[in-house]
Amino acid sequence: MSASSLPKTFEPSAVEDRVRRMWEEGGHFGASAAAVKGGGEPYVIVIPPPNVTSVLHMGHGLNNTIQDVLIRWQRMRGKVALWVPGTDHAGIATQNIVERQLARTGRTRHDLERRDFERLVWKHVEATGDRIIGQLKAIGCSCDWDRTRFTLDPGLSRAVREMFVRLYEDGLVYRGEYIINWCPRCLTALSNEEAEGAEAEGSLWRLRYPLAAGHDRAAHRSRAAGAQTVGTLADGRWCITVSTTRPETMLGDTGVAVHPDDPRYAPLVGTEVELPLAGRTIPIVADGHVSPDFGTGMVKVTPAHDPNDFEIAGRAGLDVVNVLTETGAMNANAPEAFRGVDRFVARRLVLDALRAEGLLAGTDPHVHAVPRCYRCDTVVEPRLSEQWFVRMQPLAEAALEGAREGAVAFSPDRWTKVYARWMEGIRDWCISRQLWWGHRIPVWYCRDCKGAMACRENPEACELCGGGALEQDPDVLDTWFSSWLWPFSVFGWPDDSPDLRAFYPGHVLSTAPEILFFWVARMIMAGYRAMGEAPFARVYLHGTVRDARGRKMSKSLGNGVDPLEVVALYGADALRFTLLAGAGVGADIRLDHEDLEATFAPGRNFVNKLWNTGRFAVMSVGDDPIPPLADVRSDLALEDRWILSRLQRAIRRVDCELDAFRMQGAAEALRDFVRGDFADWYLESVKDRLRPDGYRRAAARSVLAHVLGSSCRLLHPLVPFVTEELWTVLPRAETAEAGEGRPLVAARWPTPDPDSVDAEAEAEFGRFKELIGLVRGLRKEYGVGEGGRVVIHLVGGASGFANLRGGLLERLARISSLESTAAPPGEAGASAVLSDGTELFIPLTGVVDVAREVDRARGEIERIENLLEGIEAKLANSKFLTRAPAAVVEREREKLASCKLQLTKWKRKLTSLGGGE
């Protein structure tokens, strides 16, 4: 390709589609079980399946970029790298979208047959399901797209059924009454995740319950023990005080609880109170879960409408009275005055009634979390209902042990503790949902014998009585019940398939910490249960994407950054690089949605820089074949040896950073290398050598091509498009190492080459860089512009630059000539001292002000003297000498020598300027 055809700036939109098509058509993302069977080493990631109807957001962008980096890296390292994509049917989320559409025509799902509604949802899924997959492709994800799975696929549905039935047969699935989150609008149970708590200002009401007759002595003793909230009513009856944020639920109270060790209330335990309005008598019980410090230390117990109270009731043997209907109105268990009244209206009525009876002790403002349905924003009601559960304790044991012994390692490490704590206190999992969209619970009830059975295949007749009057349970399973099988259901489980053998267990799971419990922990449990081992060895939990003010990006706040908009504006590589460079291990990442330009400049600028290094190579290397590096080894110039040595460091560092999920570190290492070492120093150094008659031209061309090619390979996992495009246009030596003719996606990862490490070259080129920096600094200081050529003198010779070829220094420092002199010339000029003591002098008659030079010299002397003072104090400290490692002491001695040398030079300089004392 000719140079003129390469645009000055990288144009992602012109490149991305073409490159992506080439990757896909070349089948480079595919991985086969046969390749593993043939001896290939697998590396497997299964994608956290996005909701099938969802639109790509920045959290997806970050997480999938991370996974793609890992997969591309391992693929280039020669692994059979498999990244399995797919989507989740997302029960309630998807159902609600379709229900909203129905609502526009004034209907609810109940106006349709269940089957027709399901068909409607499928239609919606088929229309939108590809969208998120296409969006993943747009940011460069290299999944094996032929393996795209959906949690409602027949195969995965079979896995769901199999798992359910196995657990049922093992007695780990049971049906029971339990408090669950209930949406009175959606009319379904909700998982905890689906009931999002939002802080709200509410009230905490204090209610008085009269003590039942005959307990006056207990009340007296309680008062004597310090119970100030035990008092008397206007009619002389004793009463207690309880607090609540939901007064209407008091109609369902069946007890009052206190802490067993609370001395104030100990006398009252075993007594009873009259429940106002309801006309029932309820007991006072002791329970360890009551907090003596909260409120009055006495809590009303409403088992049917509060999960904690339900547990207390279970322990204390209290009755359970449900006072609400499924739509959130008071039911027949409530006194007649309240029946059929909505819960919030009932709240006012109850308060009014209590106030009228003098039983409302007071109200305090109270901020608390009010859980709302994440789909319709209705306030969720804890509700007692019959649901299906999985007994989790037996599943948790192996999963817990796995994390303890390191079979599953979390990164950042702190999540291990969070995981373990949750596992230790694990609760049973409510898996039934009163929805129509999802895996229907594979349980059938017999109308004849009233038996129930869980079946892998739809049954024809009752297993127990042979009757044919069967009815399937109407509920569907929680979405996560299919998700937790994902790492093996995608490979054909329960069949012992070749894929399953080749690709289970996987290696890394990357996801957001929010779903550590809902998904990650459950996958680990399912993995041990079904497969006997954990589904992955390492879990990476990335941070949250936030806006400039630190708020989580969300649709409702409108503070999101659309990854696809960024791709359209700046390219997928710019998006990826910016995210990676900004993402510390597990750290949150902030993006300013109001200034995309500034936010994504780091990525875009770097990608463009990389593009232009490639463009330079194309333009300057010429058409002759590039000799392999091995052929020019004996002919390398100092800068060649230097950059090859620096490349070694870069390779090692990138491997190390990626292995630890330090994306930011890898990005930084590569930016430092490509921009700092390669572009700014190496390219500038070899420009003259690339001319037809250039010095050691062959070596320069070979090294340039090698380093640029290696840079592309190292950067490919991070910025796949620009590197792939460069790879096709770059002049390269045809070597087996890079994989001749192959696209970059299938090229080999650079391997460290110990022979290229060259400490001497690094030291020498380092001195050279220091010298140039000093010259540039002095020129700037004295306003000798870029155009003005100067002469520089190295006092005491240029011994440190023996291997520097002629002309390089002159060109990079823009000097007309370099003189070696025994002593500083007598004329006016500017001075500097290198760290090895070499003195630099630039004659600048008429430009340099002697007074200014004197000031500079004095400043330097003071700076070095301060430094020296510190070093000398250290070296005079016998404890430092005896306790610090020898290498550290040695380093201090070297610093001391260097400082002393520089100090001598500066003092002499000062004297010669007439400023000495």
Next chain:
RNA sequence: GGGCGCUUAGCUCAGUUGGUCCAGAGCGCCUGCCUUACAAGCAGGAGGUCGGCGGUUCGAAUCCGUCAGCGCCCA
């Protein structure tokens, strides 16, 4: 109420087992350059008592304690 995390340059963040990346990077800012790869660039520069206090140590941004502010999770 219990647990966890964060606080380093104007902004966003690095800083691995304490000592050569030890005070850094990117963006922004200032100065000078359209030097035939790149102005999305190059060169030079300003800017931080590493949240406060106390401790451990020969030595602390780094380890310990404590206080303050911010955030998250569980209940």
